Amino acid sequence: MDLEALNRRIIACRRCPRLVEWRETVARTKRKAYGEWEYWGKPVPGFGDSKASLLIIGLAPAAHGGNRTGRMFTGDRSGDWLFRTLNKFGYANKTVSVNRHDGLKLKNCYITAACRCAPPQNKPLPSEIKNCRNFLIKELQLLKSITVIIGLGKIGFDTALNCFKNAGIKKDTRKPVFGHGVEYRLTGRITLMGSFHPSQQNTFTGKLTENMFD
Numbered sequence: 001m002d003l004e005a006l007n008r009r010i011i012a013c014r015r016c017p018r019l020v021e022w023r024e025t026v027a028r029t030k031r032k033a034y035g036e037w038e039y040w041g042k043p044v045p046g047f048g049d050s051k052a053s054l055l056i057i058g059l060a061p062a063a064h065g066g067n068r069t070g071r072m073f074t075g076d077r078s079g080d081w082l083f084r085t086l087n088k089f090g091y092a093n094k095t096v097s098v099n100r101h102d103g104l105k106l107k108n109c110y111i112t113a114a115c116r117c118a119p120p121q122n123k124p125l126p127s128e129i130k131n132c133r134n135f136l137i138k139e140l141q142l143l144k145s146i147t148v149i150i151g152l153g154k155i156g157f158d159t160a161l162n163c164f165k166n167a168g169i170k171k172d173t174r175k176p177v178f179g180h181g182v183e184y185r186l187t188g189r190i191t192l193m194g195s196f197h198p199s200q201q202n203t204f205t206g207k208l209t210e211n212m213f214d
Contacts, residue, residue: 046112
């Protein structure tokens with residue numbers, strides 16, 4: 001299996017009834033501002049450079065962001081922060097992404113998420129994250145050049161850690177405490193870093209500033 005085949009499998013997934021119902025309901029009812037859009041309404045695959053050394057793991061697609069556009073962090077405020085910063089450091093060719101056909105390209109970076117479907121209130125259940133875990137484990141196996149993983153938020157951070165434990169790669173019983181800027185060596189080659197998620201809840205309150213994210 002390659003990344004293209006894996007992404008087809010992700011898009012076809014219907015393992016979580018609650019998430020299937022929610023993402024499809026949102027896609028039908030839409031938000032008034034996006035009334036003319038044809039929402040994606042399916043699981044959202046990862047995207048980026050298959051030879052990337054940097055992997056970014058978010059929480060899940062936003063109901064009217066990735067669930068609308070079909071690409072992670074595309075068409076929402078969190079993505080505005082993420083792509084602006086990635087562009088600043090040479091990982092993205094654009095500062096803003098509005099749809100999956102807008103010409104955004106990632107260099108040496110791949111973006112994925114702990115949960116591939118938009119969850120109600122942005123809160124996937126532990127069982128739903130677990131259902132998605134094998135997709136992320138397979139991505140980690142296919143992305144052979146990864147040396148740094150950034151977990152955006154505690155769920156992104158913990159999901160990366162759990163993937164390595166479930167795959168039998170990391171057997172350390174000590175669980176690192178999530179925090180902004182925390183670093184944890186997963187293997188001799190791969191370091192896991194924590195970052196507050198660039199959600200509006202964090203950026204509007206000043207919990208995460210642009211300097212902190214940089």
